[in-house]
Amino acid sequence: MAGTMEKENNIRVCLACGAKADKAKLVRFVAAGGRLVPDWRGVLPGRAVYACPTPACIGRFYGLKRVPDRFFKGTPIFAVPRGEIMNWVRAQAGSSVAHFLGLARKSGAAAAGQNTLAEASGKGASAPAALLLATDLAERTARGAAGVVPEGVPVLRWGTKEALGAALGMRPVGVVALAPSPITERIVHYVSIVHLFSQES
Numbered sequence: 176m177a178g179t180m181e182k183e184n185n186i187r188v189c190l191a192c193g194a195k196a197d198k199a200k201l202v203r204f205v206a207a208g209g210r211l212v213p214d215w216r217g218v219l220p221g222r223a224v225y226a227c228p229t230p231a232c233i234g235r236f237y238g239l240k241r242v243p244d245r246f247f248k249g250t251p252i253f254a255v256p257r258g259e260i261m262n263w264v265r266a267q268a269g270s271s272v273a274h275f276l277g278l279a280r281k282s283g284a285a286a287a288g289q290n291t292l293a294e295a296s297g298k299g300a301s302a303p304a305a306l307l308l309a310t311d312l313a314e315r316t317a318r319g320a321a322g323v324v325p326e327g328v329p330v331l332r333w334g335t336k337e338a339l340g341a342a343l344g345m346r347p348v349g350v351v352a353l354a355p356s357p358i359t360e361r362i363v364h365y366v367s368i369v370h371l372f373s374q375e376s
Contacts, residue, residue, distance in 0.1 A: 211242075285354070309334055309347075
């Protein structure tokens with residue numbers, strides 16, 4: 176019962192569309208110094224309002240003439256200007272991908288390299304929950320790696336080989352298999368945000 180209550184306490188409402196979601200999956204804004212400050216990591220003190228991490232909801236949020244008076248009185252003033260917020264969200268999401276990739280490597284949830292993926296498949300190891308490919312990986316190599324995993328496994332593109340390797344604390348790498356884990360779910364979530372906001376730039 177306590178776990179259910181704790182989960183319900185984490186639910187917040189997007190001020191732009193009214194959808195409910197876990198607060199960890201929304202963009203948090205805190206009133207500070209007479210402005211609305213985006214708080215990606217959820218660490219700033221104070222009352223907050225939330226928006227879905229989509230270009231549509233962020234755009235609507237920035238178009239609001241008012242927010243709840245108990246939170247902010249008058250016309251909202253944003254710490255990150257409207258013209259910069261899309262790039263800001265994309266950058267924050269990219270940083271989160273790199274952060275959780277590092278955690279995945281430390282926890283054993285990430286296996287790097289096309290050969291590692293092929294060997295695991297040949298030995299009958301369980302399928303990865305997701306496959307992450309560098310954006311500068313040759314298309315032929317990408318097709319080969321994607322062909323090893325079962326249908327339905329998400330195949331994602333993020334970062335250069337150098338960026339992927341840096342996030343994992345190793346040399347440049349183009350293929351990363353991610354095992355089923357909450358960390359992998361976060362990586363998939365943040366990569367999707369990067370892609371959504373890249374389309375807006």
